[in-house]
Amino acid sequence: MVQLSQALTTVLLATSVVAHPGGNTNREILRRQAHLDHPNRRSVQSCKRNLVESGWVREQHQRREARLHELRVAAGFAKEHELVRRDPAEVEETYGVEAACTLDPESTEGPYWVVGELIRQDLLTGETGAITHLDVNIIDTSSCMPVTDAYVEMWGSNATGVYTGVMAKGNGDGSDTAVKTNALRGLQPTGANGTATFITVIPGHYVGRTNHLHTIIHHGAKLLPNNTIQGGTISHVGQFYIEQDFMGQVEKTSPYNTNKQAITTNAADALFNMAKQGDDDPIMKISLIGKTIEDGLYATIDVGVNPKAKQTPQPVNMWTSDGGIPVPDSPWAGYPDSCKYCGSKPPRKEKKDVLAEE
Template structure:
């Protein structure tokens, strides 16, 4: 698998693939490759035996079944006594065949990370689209136990492919209208089972990238009186995706079907392809709550992290009551035209080796 991923990285670097319009993606490709080649790399699958024997897989499966049934009952699509359970032994056997994981970043934080977001479960504000009840389960791959004391940060575009809290050419029509809302951005603490829960949307597509959600895992952060966090460390910077056939069904409903931006499919997205390397699976598992997409969705994904790892993503803005304001010295300021992380220079072979050494 290492040889395959190294070849893919070389092709992507040579082809000048982009993460966002005009964005510099060399470093993201190289950091992901360094993660795949890391001799101490472990993922959720590495913990399968421990997670099964401790009952975590069984408990999570039963909790997910109960949660989906609860959502269906609340929406009027099922009766309280009608829950159908899947055989737990079958679930335990299949667990870990494909699972998300990381030691190093899965992917870049991108040019639209806004720090200082609120701790809240419902991220919708006034954004339209079928609501997604998303459970993110965080596992410590060094101990094979759930991470119960972290904050999970989540953000993504609205149904028409626009990020809130920022202004940039290429972010929708480039106007400042999105700066004054923090919709589809927020944080949640992990509970006793390592789960953080959000209500959000399937992200819309925009030029150059497949539909994806961003996430950051914070450890040791301090809860502030204004319902935000401060300090601590970041172990994981990742992106989640949607299976392409299911995504096509989502894109066919309103307001996704009003999105005029060019769409990039998963198969043509280099970060998605690299995210699938090494036995990882960054694709969310999604179930219908009702009979159709518009009735709402329930999604889950497991993420393996090393809590001692320390990543250093860079925000472009800071959220305040007056909207998103620039972070001084951010390498994303001026994206995609004048920022430090803008542009693309095809690397020579020695550059690739040097970057890989730096990433490790």
């Protein structure tokens, strides 16, 4: 698998595919390759026996079934007594095949990360699209236990491929209309089962990237009175994706079908192809709540992390009551024309961070 990923890395680096409008994925590809080559890398699959024997896999499967049924009942598509369950033994047999994992950075934070976001479950803030109830399970791959004391940060573009909280050339029309809102951004703590829950939308596409959600996993952060977090460490920087055929169906619905930007498919996205290496699967499992996409979606994904790993992603803006304001000396400032991260080589100071682990 390492030989295959190294060969793919060479091909992807040669193509110099853009990560975001005006950007370059070479830096991100190299960081992902370092993750795949790390001698201590462990995946959720390596914890399968522990998670099955402890009963966690069965418990989570049954909880997710109940949650989807609850959503269907609330939306009027099912009766309370109509819950149908899948054989737990079958679930335990196949567990670990569809789970992202990380020791080193799995992907890039990208040029649109905004720090200081609020702790909240509902991220919509007026945005429309394929409304998605998302459960993210965090698993410690060093102990094979759920991570119960982390904060999961989530953000993505809206249905027409625009990020809020930032203003940048190539982000929509490049105007400041989105910088005043924090829609589709926020954090949630993991509960006793290692789960963080969000309400968001399936992200729209934009030039150079397939549809994806961003996530960062925080450990040891302090909850502030203004409902944000401060301090602690970051173990994981990742991206979640959508199965291509299903995404094609989403793109036919409103307002996705008003997005005039060029579509990049999963197969043509360099970061998606790297994310699929090493037995990882960063694709969310998505179920319809009703009969159509417009009726709402329920999505789940398991993410393996090493809480001792320390990553140093860099934000471009900070969220305030006045909207997103620039972070001083951010290497993403000026994106995509003059930022320090726009080139094909990572900054010198980043080299030690790629393999950082304690």
